[in-house]
Each structure stands twice: as C-alpha cells, then as structure tokens.
Amino acid sequence: MDYHFARRLDAAPESFLGRLFALSRDPEIISFAGGLPMTSLIDVAGIRDAAAAVFADEGETALQYTTTDGYLPLREYIAARYRSRLGLSATADEIRITNGSQQCLDLTAKILVDPCTVVGMERPGYLGAIEAFSYYQPRIKTVPMTEEGPEINAFSTLCREEEPAFFYGIPNFQNPSGTSYSDAIRRECAKCCRETETIFYEDDAFGELAFDGRPRMPVKAFAPECGVMSGSFSKTVSPGMRIGWIYAPGPIIEKFDAVRQAADLHPNVLSQTIMHRYLTTHDYEGHLSRVRRVYETNCRQMCDLLDDLLPDVFHTTPEGGMFMLATMPDGKDSMALFDACLKESVAVLPGVPFYAEGGGHDTFRLNFSTANEEMITEGMNRLAQAYRHCGCR
Ligand SMILES: Cc1ncc(COP(=O)(O)O)c(C=O)c1O
Structure with a gap:
C-alpha cells in the first residue's frame, strides 16, 4: 500500500524527542540528553493521598x-x-x-x-x-x-x-x-x-x-x-x-x-x-524549595566538572531550570561527540536540532535534573573520555 500523507508533514524536522525518550529508558546509559525531572523528587505519596481523597x-x-x-x-x-x-x-x-x-x-x-x-x-x-x-x-x-x-x-x-x-x-x-x-x-x-x-x-x-x-x-x-x-x-x-x-x-x-x-x-x-x-x-512551597535545592546542587556540580574535565569547552551557568548549553572550540562537531558518547554509555544532546535556520554544530545541551550526584560524576567522566576519543581534544 502506498500511503499518501499530507504535505504539511514534509516541513517537519526529524523528531529527536522520540530518540531521546528511547535513550532515557536504556539503564546502561547515563543520559544528560533528555529533560526528565528527577524521579525521586516526584511526591508519589502526596499525589496518591490526593487521588484517594478525590475518588472518595x-x-x-x-x-x-x-x-x-x-x-x-x-x-x-x-x-x-x-x-x-x-x-x-x-x-x-x-x-x-x-x-x-x-x-x-x-x-x-x-x-x-x-x-x-x-x-x-x-x-x-x-x-x-x-x-x-x-x-x-x-x-x-x-x-x-x-x-x-x-x-x-x-x-x-x-x-x-x-x-x-x-x-x-x-x-x-x-x-x-x-x-x-x-x-x-x-x-x-x-x-x-x-x-x-x-x-x-x-x-x-x-x-x-x-x-x-x-x-x-x-x-x-x-x-x-x-x-x-x-x-x-x-x-x-x-x-x-x-x-x-x-x-x-x-x-x-x-x-x-x-x-x-x-x-x-x-x-x-x-x-x-x-x-x-x-x-x-500539601506543602507545595516546601516541595518547590526541595526541587530547587537539588537542581542547583546538580547544576553547580556539572559546571565544576565541565571546568575541570573539559576546560576548552565554554558552557552557560544557569540560575535555574534544567539545562545548560556547552560550546566546543571551533571546528568540533557535536554529532561526532554524540556517537563517541554512546560508546562510553553516556548521552548528550547535539545542539543542531535547536537551530531552526541551521548551525549549532559545535554545541550540545546537558540536562542536570535527571541524574543524581554519583551519576553526574560518573557521566561527566565518561563524557570527558568520549571527548578525547572523538578527536575533539
Ligand atoms: C520549554 C518547554 N516548553 C514546553 C515543554 C513541554 O512540557 P509539558 O508538555 O510537559 O508541559 C517542555 C518540555 O520539556 C519544555 O522544555
């Protein structure tokens, strides 16, 4: 069967979101590529109690x-x-x-x-x-x-x-x-x-x-x-x-x-x-304070590790949120880094899909909300290893 799809689909870029979610499910990979909130910060007990009250x-x-x-x-x-x-x-x-x-x-x-x-x-x-x-x-x-x-x-x-x-x-x-x-x-x-x-x-x-x-x-x-x-x-x-x-x-x-x-x-x-x-x-403000504290700690840790392990990579220093952007020295390609990273069981997200009019080949995005302290240390060391192997350094 030859399926004929609407022309509007031709304009859509290749979806990276699906690939990202797939990566985040592989337990071997430490993923800094996705954008998931930290699972342990979801107040399962609180939401369960709220659900029980609603049903009642x-x-x-x-x-x-x-x-x-x-x-x-x-x-x-x-x-x-x-x-x-x-x-x-x-x-x-x-x-x-x-x-x-x-x-x-x-x-x-x-x-x-x-x-x-x-x-x-x-x-x-x-x-x-x-x-x-x-x-x-x-x-x-x-x-x-x-x-x-x-x-x-x-x-x-x-x-x-x-x-x-x-x-x-x-x-x-x-x-x-x-x-x-x-x-x-x-x-x-x-x-x-x-x-x-x-x-x-x-x-x-x-x-x-x-x-x-x-x-x-x-x-x-x-x-x-x-x-x-x-x-x-x-x-x-x-x-x-x-x-x-x-x-x-x-x-x-x-x-x-x-x-x-x-x-x-x-x-x-x-x-x-x-x-x-x-x-x-529930204490929503208290919950938000906890989430902010954890993400701030993670973000600082990631920035410090980037400075130590990849000193020639420029990175943003966020004051909130879940992401930072890293820019490699001239001529470095984040797709090559992405492939090298997967061999080291770590994932970063190449910057290219964020540039609707092209460009961004030397950038990659890092998420600091999903992994815990130990995983961030291990993942950043794997990233540094990948960076060396892909000839980026
Ligand atoms: C900037 C931004 N807007 C919107 C969304 C969509 O999130 P949701 O549909 O879960 O509210 C995301 C998800 O990562 C996002 O990063």
Whole structure:
C-alpha cells in the first residue's frame, strides 16, 4: 500500500524527542540528553493521598466528561498564583488547562499560523516548539541569543520588517541554554511588541525553578495585550499527569477554545482534580524549595566538572531550570561527540536540532535534573573520555 500523507508533514524536522525518550529508558546509559525531572523528587505519596481523597469525595464528577476550558478551581489557583507571585491581573477566564504545555504550542500555531507565515524564535530555541510549529508550515526566523536574552536590534528588525504571527521565547532558564532575559531586555521586548502589535509567546515552563526562588517579571507584565504565556506542572509536580496551561487575552482564548474542542474536547479532568487537591492540601512551597535545592546542587556540580574535565569547552551557568548549553572550540562537531558518547554509555544532546535556520554544530545541551550526584560524576567522566576519543581534544 502506498500511503499518501499530507504535505504539511514534509516541513517537519526529524523528531529527536522520540530518540531521546528511547535513550532515557536504556539503564546502561547515563543520559544528560533528555529533560526528565528527577524521579525521586516526584511526591508519589502526596499525589496518591490526593487521588484517594478525590475518588472518595468527587469520584463521579472527576471521571465524567467536562467543559473545554478546564477545572475551574485549578484555573483559579493558577490565576491567584500569577497575581500573588508576579503581580499580574490574571483571572480564571484568561486561563485554559491543556494536556501539558506542549499542547499550547500546537494549538497556538493552529490558530495563528498559515503556510509561509513568519514565526519568530530564539536561536537556539526549544526543539519541541520547532517541531510543533513546523506542522503548520511557517517560515521560522530566528534571533540570536546573548547572555541577556535575544539580541534586541535583531528582535526589533524581525518585529518591524517580518510582521511575525508571534515571537516564541523562554525568558526564564531557557531550553536549551539555561540563560534568562535581563530585566532590561524583557522591557525592551515588551516595548517593541507593543509598537509593532506583535504577540510575544512566553513559554514559562521553568519559571518556578529559579534556584533562588525569586520570581522574574514576565514580558507580559509590561505588555499584557501582547502577552501569551504558558506554564506547566510537569517540571514541578509530575510530567505524567500532563497538566499545562495557557494564559492569554480574551480574543485568543476564544479561538483557542474552538480548536481545543476539535482536538480533544477537554483536558483530563481526573488529573486536574487530583493536581488541584494536591496543590491545596500539601506543602507545595516546601516541595518547590526541595526541587530547587537539588537542581542547583546538580547544576553547580556539572559546571565544576565541565571546568575541570573539559576546560576548552565554554558552557552557560544557569540560575535555574534544567539545562545548560556547552560550546566546543571551533571546528568540533557535536554529532561526532554524540556517537563517541554512546560508546562510553553516556548521552548528550547535539545542539543542531535547536537551530531552526541551521548551525549549532559545535554545541550540545546537558540536562542536570535527571541524574543524581554519583551519576553526574560518573557521566561527566565518561563524557570527558568520549571527548578525547572523538578527536575533539
Ligand atoms: C520549554 C518547554 N516548553 C514546553 C515543554 C513541554 O512540557 P509539558 O508538555 O510537559 O508541559 C517542555 C518540555 O520539556 C519544555 O522544555
């Protein structure tokens, strides 16, 4: 049988996400390539208790069909957190629960992108977003990242000359680089978006994972009408529960509801109800502090080992999140390093798929949230061995 697939599939890059998940299941390999939260930090007992309470008190509604917008108490919880943490004027009406925040990327592109529409992104940028957007056949135009965020002149030129459907960025502890926008760049981005009526899609998957616990003001705070934000409980509570959300102006939410209904009717009500029960009956702040502490320790350890073992490799020094980006000296190729690493039973992620317009051959991403201290030491030594063997040193 000759299967004929839609032309939109031709535009999609080769999916690295599937390969990554496969790698993370091989017990021999110490993987710094994926993006899993540390398994031992998932509060299984707490979530089990929350689930038991939900089944006891509201099992029938939690197992029934529900509305497209998501569980109201959970949307209210998220809105209240935006108000108290960030001083935003969020209401539950502006928030929709999704099946992980990845679904927000797909549905946002579905409502805003026609074939050949320009979408702006950071360079490097989150590969899951590149993949999600690609199915709508955009022209992705990228703006180079500096240590302070996107290079502002290039950002401004993009907004003024290309009229993108939206700019997608990760101001807090970016994936893949771990860098954050400075406060000044956030304000500049907001100003430029206001002037050019550009939507700024702010993926805040890692905002709660600031090592110092200090909230960073989102771009949306300075340009509410331009700001679309997404968030997720995947990195803080549990990725398997698949709960993310979008926070956007009314007209965008209206369209979002329409495509969302067509896609999957509504978010998983059981998961949402359990998540809400967990958040409101357990010490969420205490849990977040624990997660931040472990990730900070891991991150420092990884940075120190990189400095000791691979002194000619430049790396970012994140202040939160789960990732850092390493750049090898001129002419070194991270695909060769990737292959050498697999022979040493360690995995890093070559940077290439994060560069929608090409480049990044000398970079690789390292995750510091999955492995424990012992595995990080062993894995970094294996990485150094691979680095030597692949002729990179
Ligand atoms: C920047 C970013 N956004 C969104 C996601 C999607 O996460 P989820 O769908 O689990 O919320 C990820 C996952 O790694 C991510 O790194």
